[in-house]
Amino acid sequence: MRAFGTRGPVDPEKHYVVQRSDEIADFINRVKDGRYIVIFAPRQTGKTTFFHQVIDALAVEEPTYFIIQLNFENREDLSEKDFYSTLCNDLCEEIKKTFQKHGNIPCEALIHFLKNAQISNNVSMRNFYTRFEKFLTNQKLVIFIDKFHGIPQAIENGFLASLRSIYNSRYKQCPHSVVFESLESFIQRDPLSAVSPFNIQDHYGLPNFTVEQVQKLLGQYTDEVGQAFAPEVPEAVYKHTNGQPLLVNQFARVLTQELDIPKNVVIRMEHFLEVQMKV
Numbered sequence: 001m002r003a004f005g006t007r008g009p010v011d012p013e014k015h016y017v018v019q020r021s022d023e024i025a026d027f028i029n030r031v032k033d034g035r036y037i038v039i040f041a042p043r044q045t046g047k048t049t050f051f052h053q054v055i056d057a058l059a060v061e062e063p064t065y066f067i068i069q070l071n072f073e074n075r076e077d078l079s080e081k082d083f084y085s086t087l088c089n090d091l092c093e094e095i096k097k098t099f100q101k102h103g104n105i106p107c108e109a110l111i112h113f114l115k116n117a118q119i120s121n122n123v124s125m126r127n128f129y130t131r132f133e134k135f136l137t138n139q140k141l142v143i144f145i146d147k148f149h150g151i152p153q154a155i156e157n158g159f160l161a162s163l164r165s166i167y168n169s170r171y172k173q174c175p176h177s178v179v180f181e182s183l184e185s186f187i188q189r190d191p192l193s194a195v196s197p198f199n200i201q202d203h204y205g206l207p208n209f210t211v212e213q214v215q216k217l218l219g220q221y222t223d224e225v226g227q228a229f230a231p232e233v234p235e236a237v238y239k240h241t242n243g244q245p246l247l248v249n250q251f252a253r254v255l256t257q258e259l260d261i262p263k264n265v266v267i268r269m270e271h272f273l274e275v276q277m278k279v
């Protein structure tokens with residue numbers, strides 16, 4: 001039986017999950033369009049889950065896309081040299097993994113390239129992408145970076161400036177699209193910087209759940225377990241939490257697990273009011 005997830009990204013095999021189909025379709029169009037996009041939203045609002053949903057949907061819709069995932073968590077204190085050498089390792093590992101996922105074996109030349117690749121600054125990072133692009137046949141590189149805000153501050157501008165120059169180049173751009181997950185929009189953080197990535201970034205503020213999404217999420221539990229909610233309960237959960245994803249799940253979890261309401265009893269407003277005192 002699945003459960004309401006309240007720790008980290010949710011997984012449809014283990015948790016009830018809001019599919020966010022409209023948002024995913026809109027987002028995928030931006031990726032196909034070759035945009036460099038920042039998903040920003042406060043903590044625990046479903047950014048990483050959304051990332052995974054977009055990656056899964058994109059892999060099905062565009063099987064030739066070469067998708068890699070990076071995560072900059074806890075890199076704040078790295079020197080430029082260490083940051084870029086870690087990035088180089090991550091890129092090479094992800095490239096190998098993606099080849100495996102596609103059921104392909106990298107050619108000798110690519111194996112040699114990956115073995116000897118070095119990145120030490122933003123310029124060599126750009127060179128890395130230029131050289132790697134030559135190994136992609138009819139494929140488009142798309143990079144997803146989770147927790148972009150973990151990049152060392154001193155490096156951020158140079159890193160973004162390089163991506164901006166790739167984006168602005170007249171040639172086929174590689175990476176085709178970059179998705180940054182961040183706690184804040186870069187505009188909010190860096191309004192006056194000379195290398196502000198204004199002209200490359202597309203902002204995507206991930207919204208809270210709508211009342212319909214809360215209804216559907218709770219409905220998944222009813223479908224699976226057979227225990228119904230009185231119609232006013234999902235609405236009350238939505239109003240009380242403002243659709244904030246983690247709070248919705250915490251509320252649902254207490255209602256369905258911790259209150260020990262017998263499964264043949266409909267969950268009603270009196271139960272909601274009891275939980276409201278706790279969450």
Ligand SMILES: Nc1ncnc2c1ncn2[C@@H]1O[C@H](COP(=O)(O)OP(=O)(O)OP(=O)(O)O)[C@@H](O)[C@H]1O
Pocket residue numbers: 005006007008009010016017018019020042043044045046047048049050217245246247249250
């Ligand atoms: N699509 C979804 N369906 C159901 N619940 C979700 C969904 N997305 C997020 N949640 C809820 O939000 C919580 C946090 O999800 P996630 O880790 O994806 O958010 P985040 O914004 O990446 O968090 P952080 O800021 O810590 O990186 C989950 O544990 C779950 O309670």
Ligand SMILES: [Mg+2]
Pocket residue numbers: 047048049
């Ligand atoms: Mg996250």
